[in-house]
Amino acid sequence: MTVIIEVKDLVKVYNGSIRAVDGITFDVAEGEVFGFLGPNGAGKTTTIAVLTTLLQKTSGACKVCGIDVSKHPTEVRRSIGLVPQEMTVDDDLTGRENMMLQATLYGVDVKVAKERIDELLALVKLEEAADRMVKTYSGGMRKRLELSEGLIHRPRVLFLDEPTLGLDIQTRTTMWEHIRELRKNSNMTVFMTTHYLEEADSLCDRIGIIDKGKIMALDTPSKLKESLGGDVISLKISGEMDFTESIKSVDGVLSVKKEDGSYRVKVLNGETVTAPLLHEISKKGGSVTYVSLERPNMDQVFLEYTGRSLRDAEQSGSFDRMAAARQMRRSGS
Amino acid sequence: MIRETTALMVRELKHWYRAKVQIFMLLIQPIVWLGLFGQALPLKLPPAALNGAPDYMSYMSVGMLAVTALFTCMFAGMSVVWDRRFGFLNKLRAAPIPRGSIPVSRILAAMIRAVISALMVLLIALIFTHIPGLAGLTVTSNFDILSALGMLLILVLLATAFAAIFVAIALTIKTQETLFAVINLLNLPLMFASAALFPINSMPDWLQAVAKVNPLTLAVDGMRQLLFSGSVGIYPLWVDILGLLAFSVVLVIIGIVVAMRALKEK
Numbered sequence: 001m002t003v004i005i006e007v008k009d010l011v012k013v014y015n016g017s018i019r020a021v022d023g024i025t026f027d028v029a030e031g032e033v034f035g036f037l038g039p040n041g042a043g044k045t046t047t048i049a050v051l052t053t054l055l056q057k058t059s060g061a062c063k064v065c066g067i068d069v070s071k072h073p074t075e076v077r078r079s080i081g082l083v084p085q086e087m088t089v090d091d092d093l094t095g096r097e098n099m100m101l102q103a104t105l106y107g108v109d110v111k112v113a114k115e116r117i118d119e120l121l122a123l124v125k126l127e128e129a130a131d132r133m134v135k136t137y138s139g140g141m142r143k144r145l146e147l148s149e150g151l152i153h154r155p156r157v158l159f160l161d162e163p164t165l166g167l168d169i170q171t172r173t174t175m176w177e178h179i180r181e182l183r184k185n186s187n188m189t190v191f192m193t194t195h196y197l198e199e200a201d202s203l204c205d206r207i208g209i210i211d212k213g214k215i216m217a218l219d220t221p222s223k224l225k226e227s228l229g230g231d232v233i234s235l236k237i238s239g240e241m242d243f244t245e246s247i248k249s250v251d252g253v254l255s256v257k258k259e260d261g262s263y264r265v266k267v268l269n270g271e272t273v274t275a276p277l278l279h280e281i282s283k284k285g286g287s288v289t290y291v292s293l294e295r296p297n298m299d300q301v302f303l304e305y306t307g308r309s310l311r312d313a314e315q316s317g318s319f320d321r322m323a324a325a326r327q328m329r330r331s332g333s
Numbered sequence: 334m335i336r337e338t339t340a341l342m343v344r345e346l347k348h349w350y351r352a353k354v355q356i357f358m359l360l361i362q363p364i365v366w367l368g369l370f371g372q373a374l375p376l377k378l379p380p381a382a383l384n385g386a387p388d389y390m391s392y393m394s395v396g397m398l399a400v401t402a403l404f405t406c407m408f409a410g411m412s413v414v415w416d417r418r419f420g421f422l423n424k425l426r427a428a429p430i431p432r433g434s435i436p437v438s439r440i441l442a443a444m445i446r447a448v449i450s451a452l453m454v455l456l457i458a459l460i461f462t463h464i465p466g467l468a469g470l471t472v473t474s475n476f477d478i479l480s481a482l483g484m485l486l487i488l489v490l491l492a493t494a495f496a497a498i499f500v501a502i503a504l505t506i507k508t509q510e511t512l513f514a515v516i517n518l519l520n521l522p523l524m525f526a527s528a529a530l531f532p533i534n535s536m537p538d539w540l541q542a543v544a545k546v547n548p549l550t551l552a553v554d555g556m557r558q559l560l561f562s563g564s565v566g567i568y569p570l571w572v573d574i575l576g577l578l579a580f581s582v583v584l585v586i587i588g589i590v591v592a593m594r595a596l597k598e599k
Contacts, residue, residue: 052427056598073598077429084427086420092348104340105428 002030004157004189005051010060012046020046022213023060028191028206030156033183035204036193037298039310043213044193045085048161051191052082065156078106081155085162087142091135095126095145098134099152106153113152120148124178140171147178158182160192164199172199179203197298197310207298209305216305221298222269228296228304230254231270235263236290237281246284250277262290270295338434338441341425345442348412356450359405363397363454367461367469382532384557385564390468394458395560396529399552401454402447402488403523406495407516409443410503414512426596436500436592440585443496448488455484473562480559483570487559490577491552497581497588504595528567529553551576 005028012021021043028034036044049055051064053073062069065079089098096117103113121130124144134142143163150158163179164172180203182188194200200207201221208218217224225231237243238261247256247265252273254266267273270293281288302310349355367390378389386392416422425435461469474480499516506512524530526540527549533541544550545567555573558564566573 054423054426054598074429077427080427082424082427084420084423086423088420088424090344090348090421092351093344097347101340101344102428105337105425105430107336107429 003027004030004032004065005034005191006061006063007047007051008061010047010050010062011058012043012050012055013058019213021050024208024210024213024215026208026215026218028157028189030189031187032205033179033190033192033203035200035207036191036210037195037197037200037207037302037310038193038210039195042195042210044195044210045161046213047210048082048159048191048193052080052159053077078153079156081150081153081158083146083150083158083160083163085165087139087146089134089137089142089145089149092133094131094133095121095137096130098145099149102149103152108153116152116154120151123181124148125174138171140167140174143167143171143175144178147175151182154186155188157189157191160190162193162195164194164196172196176203195310197302201298209302211306217301224301225296225298226268228300230266230268231273231296232294233263233265233267233270233274233277234290234292234294235265235277235281235288236261237263237286238289239286241286243281243284243286246280246286247277250280253277334431334434337430338438341434341438342442342445345409345412345439346445349442349446359401359450360453360457362404363401364457366397367394367458368467378532380561380563381565382534384528384532384554384566385473385561386557387471387473387561388468390461391471391473391561392532392557393530394455394461394470395553395556396527396549397458398451398454398488398556399491399527399529399549400524402451402492402552403495403549404520405447405450406443406492406499407520409439409446409496410499410506410512410516411509413439413500413503414506414509417507418509422596426598432593432596433589435596436497436504436589439500440493440496440588443500444489444492447492447496448485451488451492470560472560474560474564475562476560483559483574484556487552487555487574487577490574490581491548494548494577494581494584497584501588501591501595504592523547523549527553533567548577548580551580 008025010021010024011019013019024047036047038044046055050057051062051069053069053076056070064076067075069076090101093101099117099120100113103117108116121127124147126141126144126148129137129141134145137145147163160179164175167175176199179190183190192203204221206218206220207224209216242258243263244256244258247253247263250273252268254268257264265277274291274293278288278291299309380387383389383392386395455470458470461467462471502515503512506515526543527547528544529549533544533550536544550567551573554566554568555570555577558566558570568576
């Protein structure tokens with residue numbers, strides 16, 4: 001395992017008082033999709049800004065691709081791609097022109113760039129809109145263009161800051177598919193931030209839960225959920241026969257509890273265990289009349305580690321902190 | 334450096350020529366000035382008081398060229414502020430390009446826009462002379478290729494100087510409102526404390542002193558000497574040109590230094 005992002009005791013203080021990032025330490029392995037999950041104002045974007053050389057850290061050490069971020073920013077910039085939170089594609093250029101500009105800024109040879117642009121526009125399904133002005137694009141199309149821009153120079157690490165913020169659910173799902181596709185076809189590392197629980201859950205190999213500038217938990221989504229005790233499958237089986245033993249024999253089942261005619265089955269991963277479980281029961285001659293799957297969701301995980309739900313966290317004071325921090329980041333840059 | 338700078342400059346220019354309304358508005362202004370203001374204010378002054386210009390409209394037309402260049406450069410700052418607002422500036426800051434290419438590309442683009450706009454105004458002024466009922470620019474010198482190059486050089490130097498100041502101001506200023514305020518604060522004094530619109534002889538001494546070191550004065554003074562025969566400049570032509578060169582070199586250096594500081598990560 002090659003470590004590609006190394007962060008040690010990173011602290012970022014704005015204006016001498018707002019500790020946006022308060023001593024975080026983590027590593028990201030090459031090829032991993034690593035996510036920071038947290039409410040607005042938790043310090044996610046600030047971390048990205050430091051790692052992408054847009055902001056000077058207050059203290060600590062950060063290395064990306066083995067290069068010190070503060071000492072050799074230009075080298076770091078060459079090997080990373082950034083898809084920022086804001087929509088930064090240029091409205092008054094066409095999609096293709098936007099891509100070409102990005103390619104030039106990252107020193108991609110014109111001939112290579114032309115090929116890659118076609119390839120990337122096809123990847124994000126923008127071939128047809130490629131020669132239209134971006135101002136005619138929808139929000140989702142812009143975001144996809146933005147994503148493909150970040151890939152033009154084949155970065156080793158791609159930073160996605162809230163890749164689906166403000167997108168409708170359908171578009172969000174398309175973005176996820178694109179990110180998954182990338183993950184499948186290359187060894188690129190993805191560092192992303194999100195405050196959507198299901199996004200972190202479905203995309204990331206590992207998640208850092210971040211709140212008030214501190215990492216509260218860091219592990220794979222399934223381990224995080226497991227730490228809460230796994231999924232629960234509730235079953236009703238008609239007839240008097242006891243299926244407890246057959247249920248226990250299925251891989252991934254942790255425990256079974258029978259209450260009257262219904263079973264509460266604790267499993268590691270409900271999605272993958274449900275089908276074999278049902279199969280096993282019908283093989284033994286049982287007839288299932290009711291199934292439901294309850295999962296400890298990321299919101300419960302978040303609650304467990306931060307002591308409040310993500311929604312509450314968004315509404316409480318950290319929102320103001322975020323506004324202040326963002327204001328400062330803007331004016332500082 | 335050159336490739337990125339050119340790409341960024343071309344982006345700016347594409348924005349400009351695609352925003353047709355913007356170009357239209359830019360040209361409307363001098364047309365209104367030449368068409369209305371000149372008619373409403375028929376200053377009857379002898380050529381001697383007008384730097385050798387045959388009439389006041391010819392005199393003022395030259396001033397309009399320079400003022401157009403000034404205004405175009407001022408509004409070049411707006412796009413810088415927009416780019417910050419929309420995160421494009423941060424995207425550039427995250428790219429592996431020499432930071433200097435950011436201000437340099439802006440300055441170049443603003444300069445090219447300003448020169449093209451000024452030349453369009455020149456064309457309008459030349460056409461106006463031949464339209465009955467309107468007045469415009471009447472050239473009385475033996476205008477040859479050398480004079481044309483001289484005009485172009487003066488416009489380029491003037492526009493570069495102004496572009497550098499306004500790009501630097503815009504990179505330092507964070508909001509559109511503040512930029513507007515600064516532009517408004519600068520544009521009228523710059524325009525009126527110069528020989529662009531009125532001969533400076535009739536100005537009070539203190540204003541004359543200011544006008545004499547205003548780059549606009551140097552530019553119009555030089556251009557009038559190229560356009561009108563028998564024009565006696567405030568300065569000799571070579572002083573005008575060298576003065577503008579000095580202005581643009583100094584302002585570009587200051588502009589880039591200020592811009593680099595503004596772009597540095599905090």
